[in-house]
Structures are given as structure tokens and as C-alpha cells.
Amino acid sequence: xxxxxxxxxxxxxxxxxxxxxxxxxxxxxxxxxxxxxxxxxxxxxxxxxxxxxxxxxxxxxxxxxxxxxxxxxxxxxxxxxxxxxxxxxxxxxxxxxxxxxxxxxxxxxxxxxxxxxxxxxxxxxxxxxxxxxxxxxxxxxxxxxxxxxxxxxxxxxxxxxxxxxxxxxxxxxxxxxxxxxx
Numbered sequence: 001x002x003x004x005x006x007x008x009x010x011x012x013x014x015x016x017x018x019x020x021x022x023x024x025x026x027x028x029x030x031x032x033x034x035x036x037x038x039x040x041x042x043x044x045x046x047x048x049x050x051x052x053x054x055x056x057x058x059x060x061x062x063x064x065x066x067x068x069x070x071x072x073x074x075x076x077x078x079x080x081x082x083x084x085x086x087x088x089x090x091x092x093x094x095x096x097x098x099x100x101x102x103x104x105x106x107x108x109x110x111x112x113x114x115x116x117x118x119x120x121x122x123x124x125x126x127x128x129x130x131x132x133x134x135x136x137x138x139x140x141x142x143x144x145x146x147x148x149x150x151x152x153x154x155x156x157x158x159x160x161x162x163x164x165x166x167x168x169x170x171x172x173x174x175x176x177x178x179x180x181x182x
Contacts, residue, residue, distance in 0.1 A: 006056060009056060010053065010056055010057075013049055013052050013053055013056065014053065016049060017046065017049040017050065017053065020042050020045050020046050020049060021046055023038055023042050024038065024039060024042040024043060024046060026038075027039050027042060036166065040166070111135070114131070115127060115131045118130060118131060119171065119173065120173060120174065121173050121174050121175060122173045122174075122175055123170065123171050123172035123173030123175070123176055124158065124170045124171050124172075124173075125155055125158065125159060125170055125172070126173070127173070128154055128155060128158055129151035129152065129154050129155040130151070132147075132150055132151045132154045133147045133148070133150075133151040136150060136151075158170070
């Protein structure tokens with residue numbers, strides 16, 4: 001008997017939730033300084049895990065075929081599109097295949113490497129919005145106004161949270177001496 005994907009997904013998310021909840025509970029026993037980072041990471045992660053469990057549960061109740069079976073659905077979509085010989089369908093398949101290739105493991109590693117290199121050279125406050133903008137333009141195909149809003153919003157949020165709330169000096173990169181205002 002094969003276990004459905006949505007059951008495996010639910011088990012994984014639940015196990016992850018238990019681990020994160022344990023991390024949060026353990027962090028509560030730390031000193032105030034030591035518990036800041038685990039709580040800042042753990043509490044939002046726990047909230048997102050609970051939201052995901054609820055979303056998956058609602059999808060199963062509604063018999064939503066997208067819950068836990070995305071790859072099977074995408075395989076069916078590719079098979080139907082390949083059977084359709086019209087040019088529009090072939091163009092759509094080509095776009096989806098190109099998007100899948102760019103999000104492959106090597107593509108993901110290249111994006112992470114590019115982000116790390118950008119952080120090393122330009123620092124966090126420049127690298128994060130530049131990376132956000134590039135990623136949204138290439139993968140999201142968003143309008144420039146949306147991209148600019150998210151890039152600026154991300155930079156402001158990172159600066160406000162780490163510098164003003166946590167009082168952490170952000171890494172300014174190799175070019176940090178040339179940009180003392182960062």
C-alpha cells in the first residue's frame with residue numbers, strides 16, 4: 001500500500017513543528033541575550049508551520065488535488081500540454097520547462113552562491129534588495145513598481161529589525177569602507 005503524498009507532507013510538517021516547538025521551549029530557559037535569536041526564528045517558523053498544517057487540512061477536507069501532490073499534478077499538466085500540438089501550448093510548455101530548469105538544484109545553488117557573493121562584496125543592506133529584485137524579475141515576472149516596493153520594503157525591514165530592534169550591526173561587505181553610511 002502506497003502512502004499518499006499529502007500524508008507524508010503532513011507528517012514532515014508536523015515533525016518539523018515538534019522540533020521547532022521544542023527549540024522554542026528550550027530557548028525560554030536561556031538568558032535574555034541567548035534566547036533572542038532562537039525565539040526570533042522559532043516563533044514565526046512555528047506560526048508558519050501551524051498555518052501550513054491548517055492549509056493542508058482544509059485542502060484534504062475539500063479534496064483539493066493540489067495538496068501534497070504538486071509534482072503529480074505538474075506531471076499531468078506537462079503530459080497534456082505535450083499531447084496538444086498547438087503552438088501556444090508548446091510555448092507554454094517551453095516556458096514551464098525553462099522555469100523548472102532554472103529552479104533545479106544547480107540553479108538554486110547558483111542563486112544562493114550569487115547571494116553569498118553579493119553579501120560578501122556589498123553587504124547585507126545592498127545585497128538583499130538587489131537579490132530580491134533580481135529574483136522577482138526573473139522568476140516572478142513582476143512589474144518594476146512591485147519589485148521596487150518589495151526591494152525597498154525588504155531593505156527597510158531588515159535594517160529596522162536587526163539594527164533598531166536587535167541592536168546588531170549588519171555586515172557591510174568588502175566595500176563597506178567606501179560606504180560608511182551603511
